Amino acid sequence: PQEVIIRTAESGADPKGLTSRIDEALTVAFGKGGYEVRRIEMVGPKVGKDLTKKALLAIVFSWIGILIYVGVRFEFRYALGGIVALVHDVLITITFLSVFDKEFDLNIVAALLTIIGYSINDTIVIFDRIRENSRKNTRMPLLDVINVSVNQTLSRTILTSLTVLMVLIILFIFGGSVIHDFTFALLVGTVAGIYSTVFIASPIVLVFEKIKPSGLKRKK
Template sequence: MQIVKHDININFVGRRKLALIFSLLLVVAGLVSLIARGGPEYGIDFAGGTLIQVKFSEATRAADIKSALKGMHLKGLLVQKFEGDSQEFMLRLQDTSSELEGMAQQVGAHLEQAYGKGTVDIRRVEMVGPQVGKDLRKKGLMAILFAMIGVLIYITIRFEFKFAVGAVIALAHDVLITLGAFSLFGKEIDLPIIAAFLAIIGYSLNDTIIVYDRIRENIGRHPKQSFDQTVNGSINETLSRTILTSGTTLLVVLALFLFGGGVIHNFAFAMLVGILIGTYSSIFVASPVLLVWDDMKKRRNATAS
């Protein structure tokens, strides 16, 4: 299926400086937000604590729920509404001791006193110790790091080292911008989000390899072309495939984001941002890095001679 004309020739390479400025703005905005917030906002999986998911029969407010639970003296109570649902809330506590095993029932009893019997449904209770959360956080970060190292080795073997560097820079760019988006929108990082980051790495890498394959083919097919022309032509030749693949995937993820419910909302948000940024980076980050590398090599050779 041909989405764009086969002879299209958009000057992507000529716009790489504008793309660099755009990428830097996104990365810096995310980093500033992370610094201002004191780091990512970790969920129960990584921060430790207790989570109780509650659904009410009628719409209510977080302030009213806190007021109803005031007599329990719960440590670090945070009440958060589910996306798009005024009846379902997440209660987060810093307490994780074994003495709190019956806490969900106590919370339910206190809420029913305020809202009426049968109006409160405790849907989920999770408890993670602080040490376990710290260990999970470390393993999640290591999983992303090892994925990057694996990509570096794989692309070095399949292509060249300069291609591997371009791919890893693009992947780091995608993860940083997605992480920054989570900080800017105040969303939590938990185990499913780490899975989303790894999925983003895989998706973005697939797009990048398609472009790299075409660049390698065209180097052999058009040896007299400048490297800039070869890279730009390769991006244009794979553009139809990129739009088709990214567009169909984006529709599925958008449906999950809009209609998937609160439990999957953050995962879908990560994938939504990741697919958009991953498609962009395959064109405007991974490939231009090759041009920078080539320019540096030419300068070194000119200096040596």
């Protein structure tokens, strides 16, 4: 059986009449009992505005939670680096969704929150290695520590990311129209997350280290 999503523009003051006309057209095309309507959703301007507001709140609250968690586990500069990377990932994903005219619904919200969780997980792996190498090599400049740490975790990042991307590509091609937008958002967000983890989060830590050095004294 094949699943199909039917989307229509706003139908004025008679949404039930539109539903009836679609039902009649499907009956003519497939015969009575030849199809199954699994779900009907009507999203007006008010509902769409409310959904957008709640989605933004969910994303902001997730950022705040991550900021507190990373700040407690590492240092505040690490937390800022992680948040800047996450903002980058979300903005890139939303930009691609807008360019390709994708509908912003609950599936997209779920995809954005999934991207945030996946990206910060990769970032924390690198941050943990930076902290470990900083303690082992107190004579080494932080820039070199970051380079060494990124290189040490690069193979793990590439292998993990390729595995995720392979699964997402398969879902995007064979998953059907129901999850098409969801997997599209995850694909874009995962690629953006790979980039931000290596090229944004760690350099931001270095920038804040230059502005306000950490309490860990590095030997000359």
